[in-house]
Amino acid sequence: MQVRLKFEEVDLLAFDKKHIWHPYTSIENPLPVYHVASATGVRLKLADGRELIDGMSSWWSAIHGYNHPVLNAAVLKQIKKMAHVMFGGITHEPAVCLAGLLVDITPPPLQKVFFCDSGSVAVEVAIKMALQYWYTKGKREKSKLLTIRSGYHGDTFKAMSVCDPVLGMHHIFQDAFPKQYFADTPRCKFEEVWREEDIDSFQRLIETNCTNIAAVILEPIVQGAGGMRFYSPNYVKKVRLLCDQHNVLLILDEIATGFGRTGKLFASEHAGIYPDIMCVGKALTGGYLGLAATLTTDDISEVISSGDPGVFMHGPTYMANPLGCAVAVESVRLLLASPWRERVQGIEQQMKRQLSVCADCSAVQEVRVLGAIGVVEMKEDVDVARLQKEFVNKGVWVRPFRNLVYIMPPYIIKEEDLSLLTKTIVEIVEGL
Numbered sequence: 001m002q003v004r005l006k007f008e009e010v011d012l013l014a015f016d017k018k019h020i021w022h023p024y025t026s027i028e029n030p031l032p033v034y035h036v037a038s039a040t041g042v043r044l045k046l047a048d049g050r051e052l053i054d055g056m057s058s059w060w061s062a063i064h065g066y067n068h069p070v071l072n073a074a075v076l077k078q079i080k081k082m083a084h085v086m087f088g089g090i091t092h093e094p095a096v097c098l099a100g101l102l103v104d105i106t107p108p109p110l111q112k113v114f115f116c117d118s119g120s121v122a123v124e125v126a127i128k129m130a131l132q133y134w135y136t137k138g139k140r141e142k143s144k145l146l147t148i149r150s151g152y153h154g155d156t157f158k159a160m161s162v163c164d165p166v167l168g169m170h171h172i173f174q175d176a177f178p179k180q181y182f183a184d185t186p187r188c189k190f191e192e193v194w195r196e197e198d199i200d201s202f203q204r205l206i207e208t209n210c211t212n213i214a215a216v217i218l219e220p221i222v223q224g225a226g227g228m229r230f231y232s233p234n235y236v237k238k239v240r241l242l243c244d245q246h247n248v249l250l251i252l253d254e255i256a257t258g259f260g261r262t263g264k265l266f267a268s269e270h271a272g273i274y275p276d277i278m279c280v281g282k283a284l285t286g287g288y289l290g291l292a293a294t295l296t297t298d299d300i301s302e303v304i305s306s307g308d309p310g311v312f313m314h315g316p317t318y319m320a321n322p323l324g325c326a327v328a329v330e331s332v333r334l335l336l337a338s339p340w341r342e343r344v345q346g347i348e349q350q351m352k353r354q355l356s357v358c359a360d361c362s363a364v365q366e367v368r369v370l371g372a373i374g375v376v377e378m379k380e381d382v383d384v385a386r387l388q389k390e391f392v393n394k395g396v397w398v399r400p401f402r403n404l405v406y407i408m409p410p411y412i413i414k415e416e417d418l419s420l421l422t423k424t425i426v427e428i429v430e431g432l
Protein backbone atom coordinates (compact mmCIF):
# COMPACT_ATOMS: atom_id res chain seq x y z
CA MET A 1 0.00 0.00 0.00
CA GLN A 2 1.23 3.41 -0.97
CA VAL A 3 -0.08 6.39 0.98
CA ARG A 4 -0.13 9.82 -0.61
CA LEU A 5 1.42 12.45 1.61
CA LYS A 6 1.28 15.48 -0.59
CA PHE A 7 -0.40 16.73 -3.74
CA GLU A 8 0.98 18.99 -6.44
CA GLU A 9 -1.59 21.56 -7.50
CA VAL A 10 -2.55 19.82 -10.73
CA ASP A 11 -2.82 16.44 -8.99
CA LEU A 12 -4.89 17.93 -6.21
CA LEU A 13 -7.59 19.19 -8.54
CA ALA A 14 -7.45 15.98 -10.58
CA PHE A 15 -7.81 13.81 -7.47
CA ASP A 16 -10.67 15.95 -6.25
CA LYS A 17 -12.45 15.63 -9.58
CA LYS A 18 -12.00 11.89 -9.64
CA HIS A 19 -12.91 11.00 -6.05
CA ILE A 20 -14.78 13.69 -4.12
CA TRP A 21 -18.44 14.65 -4.09
CA HIS A 22 -19.22 18.36 -3.87
CA PRO A 23 -22.63 19.73 -2.85
CA TYR A 24 -25.39 19.21 -5.40
CA THR A 25 -23.08 18.22 -8.23
CA SER A 26 -22.49 15.30 -10.50
CA ILE A 27 -19.42 13.26 -9.57
CA GLU A 28 -19.02 12.05 -13.14
CA ASN A 29 -19.35 15.47 -14.75
CA PRO A 30 -18.70 17.94 -11.94
CA LEU A 31 -18.71 21.70 -12.10
CA PRO A 32 -15.20 23.13 -11.71
CA VAL A 33 -13.95 23.78 -8.18
CA TYR A 34 -11.51 26.46 -7.05
CA HIS A 35 -8.70 25.66 -4.64
CA VAL A 36 -8.86 28.04 -1.68
CA ALA A 37 -5.64 28.11 0.33
CA SER A 38 -6.66 30.55 3.06
CA ALA A 39 -9.19 33.22 3.94
CA THR A 40 -9.01 36.40 6.00
CA GLY A 41 -11.62 39.08 6.60
CA VAL A 42 -13.81 39.16 3.48
CA ARG A 43 -11.11 37.73 1.21
CA LEU A 44 -10.66 34.18 -0.02
CA LYS A 45 -7.14 33.49 -1.24
CA LEU A 46 -6.81 30.99 -4.08
CA ALA A 47 -3.85 28.64 -4.31
CA ASP A 48 -2.70 30.49 -7.45
CA GLY A 49 -2.42 33.69 -5.40
CA ARG A 50 -5.58 35.45 -6.60
CA GLU A 51 -7.81 37.05 -3.98
CA LEU A 52 -11.60 37.05 -4.13
CA ILE A 53 -14.01 39.24 -2.20
CA ASP A 54 -16.49 36.92 -0.53
CA GLY A 55 -20.14 37.53 -1.30
CA MET A 56 -21.46 34.30 0.22
CA SER A 57 -20.33 34.17 3.89
CA SER A 58 -19.85 30.45 3.17
CA TRP A 59 -23.63 29.98 2.97
CA TRP A 60 -24.87 32.39 5.64
CA SER A 61 -22.22 31.37 8.20
CA ALA A 62 -19.13 33.58 8.25
CA ILE A 63 -20.87 36.74 9.46
CA HIS A 64 -17.70 38.18 11.06
CA GLY A 65 -15.46 37.29 8.11
CA TYR A 66 -12.71 34.67 8.07
CA ASN A 67 -9.72 34.14 10.33
CA HIS A 68 -11.14 36.43 13.00
CA PRO A 69 -8.67 37.00 15.86
CA VAL A 70 -11.33 36.73 18.61
CA LEU A 71 -12.82 33.54 17.21
CA ASN A 72 -9.39 32.05 16.55
CA ALA A 73 -8.47 32.75 20.17
CA ALA A 74 -11.66 31.09 21.42
CA VAL A 75 -10.84 27.90 19.51
CA LEU A 76 -7.21 27.88 20.67
CA LYS A 77 -8.16 28.49 24.29
CA GLN A 78 -10.72 25.68 24.25
CA ILE A 79 -8.54 23.20 22.36
CA LYS A 80 -5.94 23.39 25.12
CA LYS A 81 -8.60 22.28 27.61
CA MET A 82 -10.38 19.66 25.48
CA ALA A 83 -11.51 19.44 21.90
CA HIS A 84 -14.37 17.14 22.68
CA VAL A 85 -15.93 15.08 25.41
CA MET A 86 -19.12 13.02 25.30
CA PHE A 87 -22.25 14.85 26.46
CA GLY A 88 -23.86 11.77 27.99
CA GLY A 89 -23.46 12.14 31.75
CA ILE A 90 -21.09 15.09 31.32
CA THR A 91 -21.51 18.83 30.99
CA HIS A 92 -19.04 21.68 30.34
CA GLU A 93 -18.81 25.44 30.51
CA PRO A 94 -18.92 26.17 26.74
CA ALA A 95 -22.27 24.32 26.43
CA VAL A 96 -23.77 26.01 29.49
CA CYS A 97 -22.58 29.48 28.44
CA LEU A 98 -23.94 29.02 24.93
CA ALA A 99 -27.29 27.68 26.13
CA GLY A 100 -27.49 30.68 28.46
CA LEU A 101 -26.88 33.08 25.60
CA LEU A 102 -29.40 31.36 23.35
CA VAL A 103 -32.10 31.33 26.03
CA ASP A 104 -31.46 35.05 26.60
CA ILE A 105 -31.53 36.22 22.98
CA THR A 106 -34.28 34.01 21.50
CA PRO A 107 -38.02 34.51 22.18
CA PRO A 108 -38.75 34.28 25.95
CA PRO A 109 -40.91 31.11 25.84
CA LEU A 110 -37.94 29.13 24.48
CA GLN A 111 -36.18 27.78 27.58
CA LYS A 112 -34.82 24.36 26.67
CA VAL A 113 -31.86 23.80 24.37
CA PHE A 114 -30.87 20.70 22.40
CA PHE A 115 -27.43 20.87 20.73
CA CYS A 116 -26.54 18.95 17.60
CA ASP A 117 -24.05 19.06 14.77
CA SER A 118 -25.88 20.44 11.74
CA GLY A 119 -28.94 22.37 10.70
CA SER A 120 -30.57 19.34 9.11
CA VAL A 121 -30.26 17.42 12.35
CA ALA A 122 -31.66 20.40 14.30
CA VAL A 123 -34.71 20.19 12.01
CA GLU A 124 -35.00 16.42 12.60
CA VAL A 125 -34.83 17.07 16.34
CA ALA A 126 -37.51 19.78 16.12
CA ILE A 127 -39.84 17.45 14.23
CA LYS A 128 -39.17 14.59 16.64
CA MET A 129 -39.98 16.88 19.57
CA ALA A 130 -43.30 17.84 17.97
CA LEU A 131 -44.19 14.21 17.20
CA GLN A 132 -43.20 12.98 20.65
CA TYR A 133 -45.20 15.81 22.27
CA TRP A 134 -48.43 14.65 20.62
CA TYR A 135 -47.59 10.98 21.10
CA THR A 136 -47.21 11.57 24.82
CA LYS A 137 -50.52 13.42 24.87
CA GLY A 138 -52.17 10.36 23.36
CA LYS A 139 -52.76 12.04 20.00
CA ARG A 140 -50.87 9.60 17.81
CA GLU A 141 -52.82 10.57 14.72
CA LYS A 142 -51.00 13.91 14.79
CA SER A 143 -48.02 12.71 12.78
CA LYS A 144 -47.97 14.92 9.68
CA LEU A 145 -46.37 18.26 8.94
CA LEU A 146 -47.69 21.30 7.15
CA THR A 147 -45.37 23.70 5.39
CA ILE A 148 -45.25 26.12 2.47
CA ARG A 149 -43.89 25.53 -1.01
CA SER A 150 -40.45 26.92 -1.99
CA GLY A 151 -39.05 26.04 1.43
CA TYR A 152 -35.74 24.44 2.32
CA HIS A 153 -35.05 22.69 5.63
CA GLY A 154 -32.05 20.46 5.01
CA ASP A 155 -31.02 17.22 3.38
CA THR A 156 -31.87 14.50 5.92
CA PHE A 157 -35.08 12.56 5.38
CA LYS A 158 -37.73 14.25 7.49
CA ALA A 159 -36.20 17.65 6.67
CA MET A 160 -36.26 16.71 2.99
CA SER A 161 -39.94 15.77 3.26
CA VAL A 162 -40.76 19.42 4.01
CA CYS A 163 -38.51 20.94 1.34
CA ASP A 164 -40.27 22.17 -1.80
CA PRO A 165 -41.53 18.97 -3.47
CA VAL A 166 -40.44 20.01 -6.97
CA LEU A 167 -37.03 21.48 -6.15
CA GLY A 168 -36.43 18.78 -3.52
CA MET A 169 -37.11 16.14 -6.18
CA HIS A 170 -39.55 14.28 -3.97
CA HIS A 171 -40.42 11.84 -6.75
CA ILE A 172 -37.01 10.20 -6.34
CA PHE A 173 -37.65 9.46 -2.68
CA GLN A 174 -41.43 9.15 -2.69
CA ASP A 175 -41.38 5.68 -1.19
CA ALA A 176 -38.97 6.66 1.55
CA PHE A 177 -40.95 9.36 3.31
CA PRO A 178 -44.60 10.18 3.90
CA LYS A 179 -46.24 12.97 1.95
CA GLN A 180 -46.64 16.17 3.94
CA TYR A 181 -49.08 19.03 3.40
CA PHE A 182 -47.86 21.90 1.24
CA ALA A 183 -49.59 25.27 1.15
CA ASP A 184 -48.98 27.60 -1.80
CA THR A 185 -45.86 29.75 -1.65
CA PRO A 186 -46.75 33.08 0.00
CA ARG A 187 -47.20 35.69 -2.74
CA CYS A 188 -47.38 38.83 -0.66
CA LYS A 189 -43.87 40.25 -0.63
CA PHE A 190 -42.07 41.58 2.45
CA GLU A 191 -42.97 45.24 2.01
CA GLU A 192 -46.24 44.80 0.14
CA VAL A 193 -49.63 45.70 1.53
CA TRP A 194 -51.07 42.53 3.05
CA ARG A 195 -53.71 40.72 1.02
CA GLU A 196 -55.89 38.47 3.14
CA GLU A 197 -56.29 35.86 0.40
CA ASP A 198 -52.58 35.06 0.60
CA ILE A 199 -53.25 32.82 3.60
CA ASP A 200 -56.23 30.99 2.00
CA SER A 201 -54.35 27.91 0.81
CA PHE A 202 -52.64 27.49 4.18
CA GLN A 203 -55.86 28.09 6.09
CA ARG A 204 -57.79 25.52 4.08
CA LEU A 205 -55.11 22.87 4.68
CA ILE A 206 -54.84 23.45 8.40
CA GLU A 207 -58.62 23.57 8.87
CA THR A 208 -59.20 20.38 6.94
CA ASN A 209 -56.30 18.34 8.29
CA CYS A 210 -55.45 19.63 11.75
CA THR A 211 -56.37 16.35 13.44
CA ASN A 212 -53.42 14.75 11.60
CA ILE A 213 -50.98 17.64 11.78
CA ALA A 214 -48.36 17.72 14.52
CA ALA A 215 -46.65 20.92 13.48
CA VAL A 216 -46.21 23.62 10.91
CA ILE A 217 -42.61 24.24 9.89
CA LEU A 218 -41.39 27.24 7.94
CA GLU A 219 -38.55 29.66 7.40
CA PRO A 220 -39.89 32.97 8.72
CA ILE A 221 -39.82 35.92 6.26
CA VAL A 222 -36.95 34.65 4.09
CA GLN A 223 -37.09 31.39 2.17
CA GLY A 224 -33.44 30.54 1.46
CA ALA A 225 -32.28 27.74 -0.80
CA GLY A 226 -35.86 27.18 -2.02
CA GLY A 227 -35.79 30.45 -3.98
CA MET A 228 -34.45 33.35 -1.89
CA ARG A 229 -37.93 34.79 -1.47
CA PHE A 230 -38.93 37.46 1.07
CA TYR A 231 -42.56 37.30 2.20
CA SER A 232 -44.93 39.27 4.36
CA PRO A 233 -44.58 39.25 8.16
CA ASN A 234 -48.39 39.18 8.21
CA TYR A 235 -48.28 35.69 6.74
CA VAL A 236 -46.19 34.49 9.67
CA LYS A 237 -48.56 36.23 12.11
CA LYS A 238 -51.55 34.49 10.53
CA VAL A 239 -49.78 31.15 10.68
CA ARG A 240 -49.19 31.60 14.40
CA LEU A 241 -52.86 32.45 14.95
CA LEU A 242 -54.10 29.48 12.90
CA CYS A 243 -51.71 27.10 14.68
CA ASP A 244 -53.11 28.24 18.04
CA GLN A 245 -56.70 27.92 16.85
CA HIS A 246 -56.16 24.42 15.50
CA ASN A 247 -53.92 22.89 18.14
CA VAL A 248 -50.86 22.63 15.92
CA LEU A 249 -47.29 23.43 17.01
CA LEU A 250 -45.21 26.01 15.15
CA ILE A 251 -41.58 25.25 14.30
CA LEU A 252 -39.55 28.18 12.96
CA ASP A 253 -36.42 27.29 11.03
CA GLU A 254 -34.10 30.26 11.65
CA ILE A 255 -30.99 28.38 10.52
CA ALA A 256 -30.39 30.81 7.65
CA THR A 257 -32.17 33.89 8.99
CA GLY A 258 -30.83 33.89 12.55
CA PHE A 259 -28.16 36.18 14.00
CA GLY A 260 -29.03 39.42 12.27
CA ARG A 261 -29.07 38.53 8.58
CA THR A 262 -32.53 40.02 7.88
CA GLY A 263 -31.96 43.16 9.95
CA LYS A 264 -33.49 41.69 13.13
CA LEU A 265 -31.61 39.32 15.40
CA PHE A 266 -34.15 36.64 14.42
CA ALA A 267 -36.51 36.98 11.45
CA SER A 268 -39.56 36.09 13.57
CA GLU A 269 -39.13 39.52 15.21
CA HIS A 270 -40.41 41.11 11.98
CA ALA A 271 -43.72 39.37 12.71
CA GLY A 272 -43.61 39.84 16.47
CA ILE A 273 -44.57 36.23 17.21
CA TYR A 274 -43.03 33.35 19.16
CA PRO A 275 -42.62 29.80 17.91
CA ASP A 276 -43.04 26.64 20.00
CA ILE A 277 -39.82 25.21 18.62
CA MET A 278 -36.97 27.01 16.86
CA CYS A 279 -33.87 25.84 15.00
CA VAL A 280 -30.63 27.79 14.74
CA GLY A 281 -27.36 26.86 13.01
CA LYS A 282 -25.16 28.25 10.24
CA ALA A 283 -23.99 31.63 11.66
CA LEU A 284 -24.16 30.23 15.20
CA THR A 285 -20.41 29.55 15.21
CA GLY A 286 -19.53 32.45 12.91
CA GLY A 287 -18.68 29.89 10.26
CA TYR A 288 -16.07 28.03 12.31
CA LEU A 289 -17.58 24.63 13.08
CA GLY A 290 -20.70 22.62 12.39
CA LEU A 291 -23.04 23.24 15.30
CA ALA A 292 -26.78 23.79 15.57
CA ALA A 293 -29.43 23.94 18.25
CA THR A 294 -33.14 23.31 18.67
CA LEU A 295 -34.91 25.33 21.33
CA THR A 296 -38.30 24.66 22.81
CA THR A 297 -40.68 25.66 25.59
CA ASP A 298 -41.08 24.39 29.14
CA ASP A 299 -44.53 23.09 28.19
CA ILE A 300 -43.28 20.89 25.36
CA SER A 301 -40.35 19.53 27.30
CA GLU A 302 -42.56 18.84 30.34
CA VAL A 303 -45.08 16.93 28.23
CA ILE A 304 -42.32 14.88 26.58
CA SER A 305 -40.90 14.06 30.03
CA SER A 306 -44.26 13.18 31.54
CA GLY A 307 -45.11 10.08 29.55
CA ASP A 308 -43.56 6.92 28.30
CA PRO A 309 -40.60 6.72 27.44
CA GLY A 310 -40.22 10.06 29.26
CA VAL A 311 -36.90 10.84 27.61
CA PHE A 312 -36.19 12.56 24.33
CA MET A 313 -34.73 9.92 22.06
CA HIS A 314 -31.80 11.67 20.40
CA GLY A 315 -28.11 12.13 21.20
CA PRO A 316 -25.47 12.70 18.54
CA THR A 317 -21.89 11.65 19.27
CA TYR A 318 -20.62 15.20 18.88
CA MET A 319 -23.52 16.73 20.81
CA ALA A 320 -22.54 20.16 22.23
CA ASN A 321 -18.98 19.79 20.94
CA PRO A 322 -16.91 22.04 23.25
CA LEU A 323 -14.89 23.62 20.43
CA GLY A 324 -18.07 24.48 18.54
CA CYS A 325 -19.80 25.81 21.66
CA ALA A 326 -16.76 27.86 22.72
CA VAL A 327 -16.45 29.56 19.35
CA ALA A 328 -20.23 30.04 19.16
CA VAL A 329 -20.23 31.82 22.53
CA GLU A 330 -17.59 34.25 21.27
CA SER A 331 -19.31 34.68 17.91
CA VAL A 332 -22.64 35.57 19.52
CA ARG A 333 -20.93 37.91 22.00
CA LEU A 334 -18.98 39.54 19.19
CA LEU A 335 -22.20 40.05 17.26
CA LEU A 336 -24.08 41.53 20.21
CA ALA A 337 -21.18 43.86 21.06
CA SER A 338 -20.88 45.06 17.45
CA PRO A 339 -23.04 47.69 15.73
CA TRP A 340 -24.55 44.85 13.66
CA ARG A 341 -27.91 46.57 13.14
CA GLU A 342 -26.23 49.60 11.56
CA ARG A 343 -23.90 47.38 9.54
CA VAL A 344 -26.69 45.22 8.16
CA GLN A 345 -28.77 48.33 7.45
CA GLY A 346 -25.80 49.95 5.70
CA ILE A 347 -25.30 46.84 3.54
CA GLU A 348 -29.03 46.78 2.78
CA GLN A 349 -29.12 50.43 1.68
CA GLN A 350 -25.97 50.10 -0.41
CA MET A 351 -27.20 46.93 -2.13
CA LYS A 352 -30.60 48.55 -2.80
CA ARG A 353 -28.85 51.51 -4.45
CA GLN A 354 -26.30 49.55 -6.41
CA LEU A 355 -28.19 46.41 -7.45
CA SER A 356 -31.39 48.19 -8.50
CA VAL A 357 -29.90 49.06 -11.90
CA CYS A 358 -30.06 45.34 -12.76
CA ALA A 359 -33.84 45.61 -12.80
CA ASP A 360 -33.60 47.34 -16.19
CA CYS A 361 -31.88 44.35 -17.85
CA SER A 362 -34.11 42.29 -20.09
CA ALA A 363 -32.80 39.01 -18.62
CA VAL A 364 -33.73 40.05 -15.06
CA GLN A 365 -37.02 39.08 -13.44
CA GLU A 366 -36.66 40.97 -10.16
CA VAL A 367 -34.10 42.57 -7.86
CA ARG A 368 -34.77 42.35 -4.12
CA VAL A 369 -32.83 43.21 -1.01
CA LEU A 370 -33.61 42.52 2.64
CA GLY A 371 -31.08 43.06 5.40
CA ALA A 372 -27.71 41.76 4.24
CA ILE A 373 -29.25 39.60 1.49
CA GLY A 374 -29.23 40.85 -2.11
CA VAL A 375 -30.91 38.85 -4.87
CA VAL A 376 -31.02 39.28 -8.63
CA GLU A 377 -33.58 36.82 -9.94
CA MET A 378 -33.10 36.06 -13.63
CA LYS A 379 -35.87 35.01 -16.00
CA GLU A 380 -33.99 31.82 -16.85
CA ASP A 381 -31.50 29.51 -15.16
CA VAL A 382 -27.90 30.68 -15.49
CA ASP A 383 -24.85 28.70 -16.57
CA VAL A 384 -23.31 28.34 -13.10
CA ALA A 385 -19.87 27.18 -14.25
CA ARG A 386 -19.52 30.02 -16.78
CA LEU A 387 -20.78 32.74 -14.46
CA GLN A 388 -18.69 31.48 -11.58
CA LYS A 389 -15.60 31.70 -13.74
CA GLU A 390 -16.44 35.25 -14.81
CA PHE A 391 -16.94 36.28 -11.21
CA VAL A 392 -13.63 34.72 -10.18
CA ASN A 393 -11.84 36.43 -13.07
CA LYS A 394 -13.23 39.73 -11.82
CA GLY A 395 -12.02 39.06 -8.28
CA VAL A 396 -15.22 38.17 -6.43
CA TRP A 397 -16.76 35.00 -5.01
CA VAL A 398 -20.40 34.72 -6.00
CA ARG A 399 -22.03 31.35 -6.53
CA PRO A 400 -25.35 31.53 -8.34
CA PHE A 401 -27.85 28.68 -8.36
CA ARG A 402 -30.70 28.01 -10.77
CA ASN A 403 -31.92 31.47 -11.84
CA LEU A 404 -30.58 33.29 -8.80
CA VAL A 405 -27.51 35.51 -8.59
CA TYR A 406 -27.33 36.55 -4.96
CA ILE A 407 -25.00 37.77 -2.25
CA MET A 408 -25.05 37.72 1.54
CA PRO A 409 -21.65 39.13 2.53
CA PRO A 410 -20.05 39.08 5.98
CA TYR A 411 -21.40 41.97 8.08
CA ILE A 412 -17.91 43.46 8.36
CA ILE A 413 -17.58 44.11 4.64
CA LYS A 414 -16.34 47.61 3.77
CA GLU A 415 -18.23 49.90 1.45
CA GLU A 416 -15.65 49.69 -1.35
CA ASP A 417 -15.53 45.86 -1.24
CA LEU A 418 -19.30 45.64 -1.37
CA SER A 419 -19.25 48.10 -4.28
CA LEU A 420 -16.94 45.77 -6.17
CA LEU A 421 -19.30 42.86 -5.52
CA THR A 422 -22.38 44.74 -6.72
CA LYS A 423 -20.56 46.34 -9.66
CA THR A 424 -19.42 42.90 -10.83
CA ILE A 425 -22.92 41.48 -10.52
CA VAL A 426 -24.29 44.38 -12.56
CA GLU A 427 -21.63 43.93 -15.25
CA ILE A 428 -22.18 40.20 -15.54
CA VAL A 429 -25.96 40.37 -15.44
CA GLU A 430 -25.95 43.11 -18.09
CA GLY A 431 -23.90 40.80 -20.31
CA LEU A 432 -26.51 38.03 -20.19
Ligand SMILES: *Cc1c(COP(=O)(O)O)cnc(C)c1O
Nearest residue numbers: 118119120152153154224255256
Ligand atom coordinates in the same frame (compact mmCIF):
# COMPACT_ATOMS: atom_id res chain seq x y z
C1 LIG B 1 -28.87 25.33 5.51
C2 LIG B 1 -30.22 25.17 6.06
C3 LIG B 1 -30.61 23.99 6.73
C4 LIG B 1 -29.69 22.80 6.85
O1 LIG B 1 -28.55 23.07 7.58
P1 LIG B 1 -27.23 22.14 7.38
O2 LIG B 1 -26.31 22.63 8.43
O3 LIG B 1 -26.77 22.39 5.99
O4 LIG B 1 -27.67 20.74 7.61
C5 LIG B 1 -31.88 23.94 7.24
N1 LIG B 1 -32.73 24.96 7.13
C6 LIG B 1 -32.40 26.10 6.51
C7 LIG B 1 -33.39 27.22 6.44
C8 LIG B 1 -31.14 26.24 5.94
O5 LIG B 1 -30.82 27.38 5.29
